[in-house]
Amino acid sequence: MLIDSHCHLDYLARDGDLDEVLARAREAGVSPMLTISTKLREFDVVRSIAESAGDIYCSVGVHPHEAESEPDTAAAELIRLAAHPKVIGIGETGLDYFYEHSPRDVQQAVFRAHISAARETGLPLIIHTRDAEADTIRILEEETGKGPFPGLIHCFSGTQRLADAALALGFYISVSGIVTFKTAEDLRTVIATVPAERLLVETDSPYLAPVPRRGKRNEPAYTAHTAAKVAELKGLGAAEVASVTTDNFRRLFAKAEI
Known part of the structure; x- marks a missing residue:
């Protein structure tokens, strides 16, 4: 799984x-799936x-x-919407100074x-950060000083500094298909240093399809290609990566009934 x-x-x-997308994912052994909110106005x-199937969960965020x-x-509105049994995370949220x-x-x-x-x-914060590492780290450290919260850096494509800061705060690192790209050698070097017990895998579909699906529409079934690259980087078997990343997901997204 x-x-x-x-x-x-x-x-x-x-x-x-x-x-058909969901059927292909399940046939490939990808289940559950966490579908991510990007706009409150489209959260419904x-x-x-998420309500349509037992193996689909969602987040709430902007x-x-x-x-x-x-x-x-407002935090109060996010908290209200997060009370739904299928909502297991807050976000995605964060900082993007690349597009601004x-x-x-x-x-x-x-x-x-x-x-x-x-x-x-107590739900995990799903963090997007691009070209904004200094402010992301600063805000996370400042806010952690007010009281802890769980979280992860999704679609990690950052530096060793960001990875180390996230791990020091107790966060997880989620790896997307970017790790398979020919130009991503620096990213592979960073991911190799992250403890296996702090890694998750994702597609960020329909974006960022991994090799050998590069250039195609991404979908959850392709999670296996990213997991295979993680296995290579960590010196683990495919079954081990599946097991450890599933355990990590269960630990972080404890509200999910899996």
């Missing part, structure tokens, strides 16, 4: 073949997909790209609201 710890099934559903769609369109996101679709100060304020919700609910 492999768990896709981060996918966007609502985006895949727009192509009209979600049932994400939640309904992607940093969307922070300007939902700047008044939202002003940095707004991103930071919305990020802190999500952190408050994670602290209050």
